[in-house]
Amino acid sequence: MKYVLASASPRRQQLLQQLLADFTVVAPQVPEQQQPAETATAYVERLAVAKARAGQQLVGADHETLVIGSDTVVVSAGQVLEKPRDKADYQAMMSALSGQVHQVLTAVAVARGEQCEATVVRTDVHFKTLSATAIESYWATGEPHDKAGGYGIQGAAGKFVRYLAGSYFAVVGLPLFETQELIERMQGASA
Numbered sequence: 001m002k003y004v005l006a007s008a009s010p011r012r013q014q015l016l017q018q019l020l021a022d023f024t025v026v027a028p029q030v031p032e033q034q035q036p037a038e039t040a041t042a043y044v045e046r047l048a049v050a051k052a053r054a055g056q057q058l059v060g061a062d063h064e065t066l067v068i069g070s071d072t073v074v075v076s077a078g079q080v081l082e083k084p085r086d087k088a089d090y091q092a093m094m095s096a097l098s099g100q101v102h103q104v105l106t107a108v109a110v111a112r113g114e115q116c117e118a119t120v121v122r123t124d125v126h127f128k129t130l131s132a133t134a135i136e137s138y139w140a141t142g143e144p145h146d147k148a149g150g151y152g153i154q155g156a157a158g159k160f161v162r163y164l165a166g167s168y169f170a171v172v173g174l175p176l177f178e179t180q181e182l183i184e185r186m187q188g189a190s191a
Helices: 010-016 040-059 087-097 132-140 156-160 168-172 176-188
Strands: 002-006 024-026 065-076 079-081 101-112 115-127 161-165
Touching: 002 010, 002 040, 010 168, 024 040, 040 065, 040 101, 040 115, 065 087, 065 176, 079 087, 087 132, 101 168, 101 176, 115 168, 115 176, 132 156, 156 161, 168 176
Parallel strands: 002 024, 002 065
Antiparallel strands: 065 079, 065 101, 101 115, 115 161
């Protein structure tokens, strides 16, 4: 069996190394645009499946290849927070997250041949109240620029998190338990 991760995220690559000793990485280009009336859960699952399918096209996947796609979104007060467009967008996101509980939804999809299974993992994250100085200082690290919701829990923003309920690894970008379960199910699937 060959394994492919359809993601350019270094965090997902590092996490997948905990499950698989050997895999190939491809970076499919999938438009990330939430559709009108599409729930955050449906959106993140659709993107994970689209990335897995696009990964299959890039590698010419056969029935002996498992392609893993994943996507993460942050949801605050019902609004999906993508990667910040600019500093002002980032500041608005962090102000909305400050002192509040928000949700991180990470979907993972595993495709083999015509088959594809996906799951969405929800984690509740509670941020402490953030000062304008803390928000400004975190932006200056460069960390928030390419992260959903404008932060990475595994980096300097870890100090903002009072507690979380769910999967830490899903917040980083790849839920290990659920990913392993999908891989095992798809390995056993008839080709």
